[in-house]
Amino acid sequence: MSLHFIESLQNTLQQSIDLLEELPENVYRDSSVGPYYSSIGKHMRHIIDFYQSIFNGLNNYMIDLTDRKREEVLELSPLIAKNKILMIINELNDYKHYDLSEKYELIDDFGLGKQTIPTNLYSVFSQANSHSIHHYAIIAQLLDFQGVKIENTYFGYNPSTPVVVENNKLSR
Template identity: 45%
Template sequence: MNTILQATLKTLQKTEYLLLNLDDGTLSDVSVSPYYSSIGGHIRHILDFYDCILNMDENNRIDLTARQRNINVETCCNHASDYLKGIIERLKTMETRPDLEVTVTDDLGMGATDMPYTYGALLAQANSHTIHHYAIINYILDRLGLTMKDHSFGYNPTTPQASGLN
């Protein structure tokens, strides 16, 4: 298994830990300003991103705008956990090379556009994207009076941290 895939799986394990320590009410709570988004909404968004990556077509095209947006993942820890486990299993069994050239469709704010990537670069982007959403989830947890026992949750590995945070 390549390093990018190993890092991706390690990062996604944090979602599993998070889901084991939340209830459905906390997962779907949208009371935190200023955006009123839920932890479940962020988890669904993260997993939808990976689902798109794993749904590459026979022409090596990946459409990041083709997201499932299943509301049950946002509101039910069991649904979110099942979705996560499915993504992890698909990642573990994938045989795509990191240097494989792919075409990625995304909407950067001006309509859908196609961009050349490598599969490895897209997985690296997904990993950073996940960590970014973990940081947002950490803000929501803080406002709800909850904390993660994993002090690296939401921190990019290159972010300087105070001593003792790992």
């Protein structure tokens, strides 16, 4: 079960690679869209931070999602972000035959300060995948506001979104 699960995570992250390969650097860095004035680069950096927090905690079974590097260079360079995402995709290969139900502790701030909860890697990686798709939706909106069309017309949609499900049925 781990193999298919991990390949699904890698498939989601591959969407980032595909986007970064077709996106001009000025679009990647553009933070002119209100009301939050965030850039695609900041969202990509955030996705990378999330995965790096997971990997950083694996050796001690303590994953701290509040302990993030926030490397600004990832926000500015689509090439550096692409290389980091490729590293994440590659690192996920190590977990294709791993017992993802193994117990871990997850540290996060749920709004009232840091808390520690019991979890497993299925749950944490599932959260990372959903989190990535959520940020893809924001990125898709930023692209739309900037008038940028991309090749993947389903970028930012969860695979279970009815229009995506229906269209995938038709394309088979």
